[in-house]
Amino acid sequence: xxxxxxxxxxxxGTALSLLAGFALFIAADGAGAVAQxxxxxxxxxxxxxxxxxxxxxxxxxxxxxxxxxxxxDELMIWQDPASAAGAHSRxxxxxxxxxxxQIMQRLRSSNGADWRNAAASNEPRCxxxxxxxxDPDGGAAYRPATFRAxxxxxxxxxxxxxxWLTSHYTVRGDHQANLDRGLRRxxxxxxxxxxxxxxxxxxxxxxxxxxxxxxxxGHPRISFELDLFTTLQAHHNEDRDYDQRKRRVGNAQxxxxxxxxxxxxxxxxxxxxxxxxxxxxEFYFLDCHSCHRPxxxxxxxxxxRDLFNLTRRIPRGVPPYNDENMxxxxxxxxxxxxxxxxxxxxxxxxxxxxxxxxxxxxxxMVAAARRLRGEADALGAAFAGTPIGRAQVFxxxxxxxxxxxxxxxxxxxxxxxxxxxxxxxxxxxxxSGEISQQAVMGIRGDINSAYQAVREPNVYDPGNFRASLGxxxxxIRRLR
Ligand code: HEC
Ligand code: HEC
Ligand code: HEC
Ligand code: HEC
Numbered sequence: 226x227x228x229x230x231x232x233x234x235x236x237x238g239t240a241l242s243l244l245a246g247f248a249l250f251i252a253a254d255g256a257g258a259v260a261q262x263x264x265x266x267x268x269x270x271x272x273x274x275x276x277x278x279x280x281x282x283x284x285x286x287x288x289x290x291x292x293x294x295x296x297x298d299e300l301m302i303w304q305d306p307a308s309a310a311g312a313h314s315r316x317x318x319x320x321x322x323x324x325x326x327q328i329m330q331r332l333r334s335s336n337g338a339d340w341r342n343a344a345a346s347n348e349p350r351c352x353x354x355x356x357x358x359x360d361p362d363g364g365a366a367y368r369p370a371t372f373r374a375x376x377x378x379x380x381x382x383x384x385x386x387x388x389w390l391t392s393h394y395t396v397r398g399d400h401q402a403n404l405d406r407g408l409r410r411x412x413x414x415x416x417x418x419x420x421x422x423x424x425x426x427x428x429x430x431x432x433x434x435x436x437x438x439x440x441x442x443g444h445p446r447i448s449f450e451l452d453l454f455t456t457l458q459a460h461h462n463e464d465r466d467y468d469q470r471k472r473r474v475g476n477a478q479x480x481x482x483x484x485x486x487x488x489x490x491x492x493x494x495x496x497x498x499x500x501x502x503x504x505x506x507e508f509y510f511l512d513c514h515s516c517h518r519p520x521x522x523x524x525x526x527x528x529x530r531d532l533f534n535l536t537r538r539i540p541r542g543v544p545p546y547n548d549e550n551m552x553x554x555x556x557x558x559x560x561x562x563x564x565x566x567x568x569x570x571x572x573x574x575x576x577x578x579x580x581x582x583x584x585x586x587x588x589x590m591v592a593a594a595r596r597l598r599g600e601a602d603a604l605g606a607a608f609a610g611t612p613i614g615r616a617q618v619f620x621x622x623x624x625x626x627x628x629x630x631x632x633x634x635x636x637x638x639x640x641x642x643x644x645x646x647x648x649x650x651x652x653x654x655x656x657s658g659e660i661s662q663q664a665v666m667g668i669r670g671d672i673n674s675a676y677q678a679v680r681e682p683n684v685y686d687p688g689n690f691r692a693s694l695g696x697x698x699x700x701i702r703r704l705r
Contacts (some may be wrong), residue, residue, distance in 0.1 A: 269387035270357055272371065273378040276300065276386070282379075287462075294466060302460035303379070309457040313377035316355040320345040324443065331442035346373075350439075353432030354424040357381045382420050384409040400470065412471040414479045415605060418451050418486035425449035426490050427509075429497045437508035446513070446682075448638065450645040451483025452476045456652070476653035477613040477621065480646065481557045485605030488550040492598045495546075496591060508544070512636045514682070515544040534635040538574055539581035546580055548573070549642040551597075552633050554604055556624035556646075560617050562607040569604060572597040615659045619705055622650050626698035634694075637685045644675045647697055660704050668700035 277283035277300040284297040296302075305311030319325060325345035332340040342348040345355075352358075357378040372378060380386050389406035392399065404410055411417045425447060427434040435444050456476075463473045494500065495510045502508070508516070537545045551573045558566035572593070579593035613621075624630060625646050634640045651672070654660045675697045678690040 269385055270372055270378070270380050271386045271390060272380075273300070273303075273375045275390065276379045294470075296460065296462060299379075299460040310460065312458065313381070314375070316376035317346070317352075317374050318376065320348075320351050320355050325351070328439065328443040332438070335442075336438065349432045350434075353428075354435075358423070358431055358433065377424070381424075382409065382411060412474070414451065414474055414482040415486055415609065417455070417479075418483045419490070421449065421451065421454065422487060422490045425454065426487060427494055427499065429494055429499055434494075434499055435509065436502065438502070440509070446638075448641050448645075449487065450480065450642065450649060451486070452480040452649045452653070453645050455479065475612055476656050477618045477650055478608060480649045480653070481554075481561065481608040481613065482605055484550050484553045484557060485601045485608060488554060488601040489598055489605070491547070491550065492594045492601070496594055510547060511544040512547050512638070514637050514685070534633060536574070536633050538578040540583075543581040545577055547636070547638050548577070548633070549636070549639040550601075552630060552639050553625070553642050553646055554601060555633075556627075556630050557608065557621055558604055559624050560620040561611075561613060562604055565600070565604055565607060569597075569600045572600040613653075615654065615657070618650050618654055618659075619702075622647060622698060622701055625650075626694055631691050631694065634691060635687050637679065637682050640685065640687070640690050640694075641679045643694060644672075644679055644697075647675065647694065647701070648672055651701055654704075664704050668697070668704070671697040671700040 279285075282295075282297055282299040283301070285301060287296040287298045302310050304314040306315075321344075329340065329343070329345050329348070333343075340348075345351045352373060354377075356373045356376060358381060384407045386393070386408075389403045389408045392402045392406060393408060400408075409416060409420060411420065422428075423431070423433050426449060435447055440446065461467065467473060491510065495507075500507055500510065533541060534545070537548065539545045555566065555570055555573065558569050576590075576593040576597045579590040582589060625643055631643075634643060651665060655662055655665055671693075675690075675693045678693045679685060
């Protein structure tokens with residue numbers, strides 16, 4: 226595989242922007258050479274360079290609509306040094322910076338028996354998400370060292386390409402044939418969510434999980450919303466051609482399905498071995514700020530005791546489950562699947578109660594988690610079944626900012642979801658041509674101040690937050 230060596234040299238010795246040049250050089254025969262070595266086992270990676278020829282995905286200017294099937298400048302967007310769109314190409318490099326070194330030092334100093342690797346760039350529990358992940362069974366293809374430096378490459382999301390490269394090579398080839406050979410159906414929001422969540426939440430099987438131990442050592446918290454994050458890293462156009470080939474799914478629908486998938490993933494992992502750290506629950510799954518807040522013996526304490534949240538039926542002083550996706554799903558269900566909304570609410574409420582029940586047998590919690598998962602699954606299916614129209618999008622924004630829902634924003638994570646949701650839903654109206662870009666410009670300031678209210682977790686204040694979210698919602702309502 227000459228191609229893979231070339232790219233390694235390219236990354237080590239030259240600026241990343243030269244990557245495209247290397248890709249051009251090898252792609253002419255690189256893809257062919259890889260294909261000739263068939264049969265390569267399923268799950269074998271061929272590397273970014275194989276995708277990035279100038280006649281493939283390595284153009285420096287995009288095709289315009291009607292000219293080609295896809296933009297073809299995907300490589301350039303993926304490696305954009307300045308924006309979120311290029312974050313995946315930088316994912317490995319961050320493992321070599323000071324921040325990662327400090328994380329590793331702290332992990333070793335408190336738990337040296339478990340953290341023997343000196344460098345994050347050599348630690349499977351970091352590489353699992355910060356580089357192209359490999360075969361979960363740890364075969365020869367497992368995170369091949371050659372492709373590590375590429376960070377999160379094309380195949381991390383689109384699937385290991387050894388088996389589908391040749392059939393994919395034919396322009397306007399048979400998409401289904403590629404899918405059968407392992408190309409992932411990323412146009413399906415549930416499939417896409419599952420791929421992103423492996424790294425943007427966690428996965429049971431692979432070394433893809435940020436434990437509370439890693440967070441306590443300095444790993445940033447992880448926040449994810451499918452539609453917003455898709456847009457931030459998008460290197461494709463959902464034009465007429467795309468719609469014909471793949472059927473475009475509206476942004477509001479992507480958002481709602483993403484919420485259901487996120488809750489399902491969270492509960493699945495919580496019920497797996499990931500859910501425990503020794504005799505404790507793994508704190509990653511809980512509301513961070515239920516533990517991380519000031520404490521006082523003062524009879525008139527100046528601490529935020531009023532954060533108690535009546536919709537989480539759990540005794541005071543017990544850390545509740547992080548309910549960011551439950552809140553969003555409750556709001557979406559009211560509008561899109563009202564017949565299921567009450568059952569979902571009841572299942573969420575029982576789950577919280579089971580987490581804190583002193584009759585506290587694990588069985589009750591497990592049963593409640595399974596039931597809640599089932600409700601989330603049913604909601605996801607309902608969201609996938611019908612497009613979400615203009616009136617429903619406005620109604621969902623109303624629901625997210627209604628009193629019944631805002632009283633549940635006592636937690637930072639849920640509040641961040643609420644702002645991302647408001648932004649996403651508003652953008653979905655622009656994308657579908659329901660409201661003009663200009664109209665949105667006028668209220669951008671209100672949205673930004675809601676973002677501002679969740680910028681810094683330590684000064685997060687539920688009252689302030691609700692007020693600025695309310696102002697954003699009022700501005701949006703005027704566009705109705
Ligand atoms: C479950 C996947 C996952 C694992 C495992 C993981 N990370 Fe991360 N890491 C992420 C994601 C996702 C982000 C980006 C968070 C965001 O901005 O939303 C990130 C961000 C970071 C950042 C900040 C990068 C920046 O641009 O600011 C550093 C540093 C980092 N990780 C280091 C590590 C180290 C060191 C390890 C191993 C001890 C590790 N990560 C393990 C997923 C993971
Ligand atoms: C973080 C995940 C991720 C990475 C990494 C990634 N993609 Fe994508 N890509 C997506 C998603 C999501 C879509 C949009 C959904 C779809 O496939 O229709 C997409 C769409 C595309 C499309 C348009 C498909 C169409 O039918 O119009 C092309 C082409 C593409 N990606 C190529 C690449 C190449 C080349 C790379 C590497 C340089 C890459 N992607 C890296 C997630 C990713
Ligand atoms: C193999 C792991 C992996 C997969 C799969 C993955 N990501 Fe990421 N993603 C990361 C890591 C790690 C970072 C942080 C990189 C950094 O900050 O340098 C990141 C960063 C991002 C960012 C930039 C966030 C910011 O704060 O700037 C976006 C947007 C993003 N990912 C979207 C997606 C989407 C959408 C998908 C699914 C289509 C996806 N990612 C799949 C690992 C992954
Ligand atoms: C059940 C209680 C609990 C929950 C929930 C919890 N933590 Fe912690 N956290 C702790 C304890 C205990 C420590 C160790 C404090 C020490 O060593 O001084 C800690 C330490 C930390 C630290 C390092 C010390 C510091 O204050 O800077 C960070 C960062 C951190 N946690 C982040 C998080 C994040 C992010 C979440 C949510 C995903 C979270 N924690 C959820 C109890 C909790």
